[in-house]
Amino acid sequence: MPKFGPRLGPMLGPKDVAFWDSIIELEEKIIALINLFTVTGARRCHVTELEDVEDFYRYIYNTPLTCDRAVLVGGQRKTHPPHLEGAKWVCMNNKINFVFGNCLVYSFGIDRDFTFDDEMDNKFLCEVHSFDPTIGLKNHQRSPRLTFHNLGLSNVSDPHARKLKVERYVNILKQLGHLNSTIDYLKVDIEGYEINFLSDVFSTNPNLLKNVKQIGMEVHPRRGEMTPNQVALWRHFQQLECFGFRLWTSEANPIKRTTFMVNGRRRSCCYELAFESQAHRPKLR
Structure with missing residues (x-):
């Protein structure tokens, strides 16, 4: 003593x-x-802390996997510059075992663009659940296979809010009876709140991701160098990797006004990333 x-x-x-x-x-x-x-x-x-912002961007631009049957789903045509806004890459090769007519899709973030959701429904015959509390639509059945929920994804539970109703991922799965179901594609396009979602899942219910085959996510590192979003996303990228997800494609937002310079290189406000779970690849005999 x-x-x-x-x-x-x-x-x-x-x-x-x-x-x-x-x-x-x-x-x-x-x-x-x-x-x-x-x-x-x-x-x-x-998990290491982000020490150099270039490590963050190297991760985004270095995609270790490829998909020999990559399909661009949905999107609205834009002309300045020419691109499809809101489209998502989906891997449909034999390794990922995407089965038409027997697939489940969760789509968070619509902004009145149902092209991705409609195509997953009409073309691939998936059961689709679409979520967005910001567009003034009530819960409704858009088609026999596509259900719209006036609900957002967050790290808190407030499903009865007067304006924006939000719920945690685990509670949404429970409410829809999908807690133990395979999610063939999880789309997350929620304008920066992807960090809230990932933080909540990895801190409380990380095993929820074991049932997810693919994640298509728009990330928002924000303008600047070593921003809080970049630091948080860097941590979550490592957690996704640890849990078996590999980045197989990434695209920067092509609109020039959304770009900025970091260390002499042009970077974007937003990147479309697609991850594939290695846990769902069939084992070689």
């Missing part, structure tokens, strides 16, 4: 201060060491 220095009235003496400073410093080191690892389900994931 350390000997404490003499007290100066109600104040700590110099030796007391030095002792408690050393305890606090040791505690901070232990916390920092623990934070290098996050438990993802039964996995222990090594």
Whole structure:
């Protein structure tokens, strides 16, 4: 037991201060060491902090996987510059085992563009659940296979809010009876709130992702260098990798006014990313 220095009235003496400073410093080191690892389900994931913004962009532009049957689904034609806005890449090769007529799609973020959802319904005969609390539509059955929910995805539960109703991913799965169902495609296009969604899932229910085959997600790193969004997304990219997801395609928003310079390179406000779960690949015999 350390000997404490003499007290100066109600104040700590110099030796007391030095002792408690050393305890606090040791505690901070232990916390920092623990934070290098996050438990993802039964996995222990090594997660490093973002130290160089170029590492963030190298990850986005370096896609280790390829898909020999990549299909661009949905989107609205734009002319300045020519591109499809709102389209999502879906891998439909034999490895991913995407079965027409027996597929389940969750689509978060519509903004009145149902082209992706309608195509997954009409062309591929999937059961589709579309979510968006910002476009003034009530819950309705858009088609026999496509259901619209006036509900947003977040890290909090507020399904009875007067304006924007939001719910956590785990509760949405429970309410729709899909807690143990395979999600063939999870689309997340929610204008920055993808961070709230990922933070909630990885901190509370990471095993929910074990049933997801593919994730198509627009990420918003924000303008600048080492922004809070870049730091948070860097952490979540590593957690996705730890949980078996690999990035197979990425595209920057092509509209020039949404771009900016970082370290002499032109970067974008938003990137369309597509991840494939390696857990759902059939094992080779």
